[in-house]
Amino acid sequence: MTYHAHTLTPLGEMILASDGQALTGAWFTGQAHFPKQEELGHRIEVSDCEVLTDAQAQLLEYFAGKRTTFELPLAPDGTDFQLAVWAALREIPYGYTTTYGAISKIVGPGAPAQAVGQAVGRNKVSIFIPCHRVVASDGKLTGYAGGLERKEFLLALEEPSAEVEGRLF
Known part of the structure; x- marks a missing residue:
């Protein structure tokens, strides 16, 4: 099952998606190639999924200049x-x-x-x-x-x- 949550960044709202084990997506709202609603899965709060909680925290650290690498499992779907x-x-x-x-x-x-x-x-x-x-x-x-x-x-x-x-x- 796929979940997604909204988070605010200095560049606008982002949608973070996860399968519960890894981060499967991170998009700016409305950007090119933004997935369809049914592809995003169920909307939840960031705090309801450990992967999304970690992704949001690391993203905010990145924007604050406190993180230069990300330590998250990633599993984007692609060719x-x-x-x-x-x-x-x-x-x-x-x-x-x-x-x-x-x-x-x-x-x-x-x-x-x-x-x-x-x-x-x-x-x-x-x-x-x-x-x-x-x-x-x-x-x-x-x-x-x-x-x-x-x-x-x-x-x-x-x-x-x-x-x-x-x-x-």
């Missing part, structure tokens, strides 16, 4: 290719950015950067799987399901830990 891309995203350290092309090389030979971009855009666990850390090959901010303003905010939040601006991992 094998999407799961490979999302696993690569989890390896991008806090304060760093990388490109779609660099991720395509990690995922496997012949993985087109455009396909990587589509998988990044379909990330179901925003922030926890840091798709906001992926930029265009020229360093410009492109595509973020939650909106470019949010992507810019998240990168600025993480910037103080970066020794060299715009560095790639």
Whole structure:
């Protein structure tokens, strides 16, 4: 069974979803690729599910600048290719950015950067799987399901830990 709860962040309301064992989704309300109501499962209070309680606490610590990594079981549903891309995203350290092309090389030979971009855009666990850390090959901010303003905010939040601006991992 899937559960979801609403939580407020400095960037607006987010919906956190869990199967009771792992975090299965984290979306900004109304963002691109927002799931249908029936996909979200039953609405509960954050405090009714330990995974959601932990996710909310860690998310608030992240926004307060007190957390640079997340320690939660994650179980987003996706294709094998999407799961490979999302696993690569989890390896991008806090304060760093990388490109779609660099991720395509990690995922496997012949993985087109455009396909990587589509998988990044379909990330179901925003922030926890840091798709906001992926930029265009020229360093410009492109595509973020939650909106470019949010992507810019998240990168600025993480910037103080970066020794060299715009560095790639």
